[in-house]
Amino acid sequence: MRERPVITIDGPAGAGKSTISRLLAERLSFIYLDTGALYRAVAYHLIQKKYSVNNEGELADLCRNIRVELNDLAGRLHVFVDGEDVTLKIRTEEIGLLASRISAVPVVREVLLSVQRDMAAAGGVVAEGRDMGTVVFPDAEMKFFLDASVRERAGRRCREISERGERASLRDVKNDILLRDRQDRERSIAPLIVSPDAIHIDSTDKTILQVVDIMMGVIQKKGNAQEQGKKCP
Numbered sequence: 634m635r636e637r638p639v640i641t642i643d644g645p646a647g648a649g650k651s652t653i654s655r656l657l658a659e660r661l662s663f664i665y666l667d668t669g670a671l672y673r674a675v676a677y678h679l680i681q682k683k684y685s686v687n688n689e690g691e692l693a694d695l696c697r698n699i700r701v702e703l704n705d706l707a708g709r710l711h712v713f714v715d716g717e718d719v720t721l722k723i724r725t726e727e728i729g730l731l732a733s734r735i736s737a738v739p740v741v742r743e744v745l746l747s748v749q750r751d752m753a754a755a756g757g758v759v760a761e762g763r764d765m766g767t768v769v770f771p772d773a774e775m776k777f778f779l780d781a782s783v784r785e786r787a788g789r790r791c792r793e794i795s796e797r798g799e800r801a802s803l804r805d806v807k808n809d810i811l812l813r814d815r816q817d818r819e820r821s822i823a824p825l826i827v828s829p830d831a832i833h834i835d836s837t838d839k840t841i842l843q844v845v846d847i848m849m850g851v852i853q854k855k856g857n858a859q860e861q862g863k864k865c866p
């Protein structure tokens with residue numbers, strides 16, 4: 634039994650999951666668990682080691698020996714791979730696509746499944762990814778699925794990239810998103826699907842704060858209903 638709830642937020646690339654999950658975790662004083670960062674960290678390490686994505690043996694070896702840590706430093710989540718801070722290095726489109734490819738390999742998911750469950754063992758977590766509500770935390774107390782149109786998601790990604798001082802064309806970013814959507818939705822193991830008990834939110838025409846407010850409203854309503862249930866058995 635967990636001491637505190639687990640809240641899951643699943644959805645495709647660029648739907649706003651990271652920022653929204655971080656803000657929601659802040660409001661609730663929960664831990665923010667960015668599971669995409671774990672897959673990105675493995676992808677980064679794969680490139681460093683010059684291993685092949687097609688060699689399952691090498692991938693298994695890498696996953697079993699890699700030490701990935703997510704640490705909060707001054708209110709920001711930092712990702713460490715074997716002690717190296719890779720927070721910014723793993724945010725490229727190349728690493729995102731590779732992370733999506735390796736995430737379809739069973740051994741990678743198997744190893745990261747226990748890492749994720751260990752990180753959320755005590756609860757009090759907002760866990761964000763593709764299979765949080767369906768596979769990793771099927772018993773989560775509250776589940777959300779966050780989506781947005783491809784056009785909007787590509788636009789947001791482009792703005793993020795230019796804020797980092799880099800350049801990318803909207804067309805290339807849109808194509809990367811479509812490819813990643815296909816890989817993440819069509820893989821046979823833990824594909825991106827909407828959990829039947831998840832609340833679906835389309836963020837296309839909403840600001841980040843509007844989405845956070847909607848989620849907070851749903852969480853508070855559920856909390857109130859549970860309190861009422863306790864008073865009137």
Ligand code: DC
Pocket residue numbers: 646668669670672673729732733736761762763764765813817
């Ligand atoms: O959320 P992100 O863009 O950082 O995730 C990168 C890739 O990692 C994503 O395209 C698919 C994979 N991933 C996954 O398969 N399962 C998760 N729970 C999180 C991410």
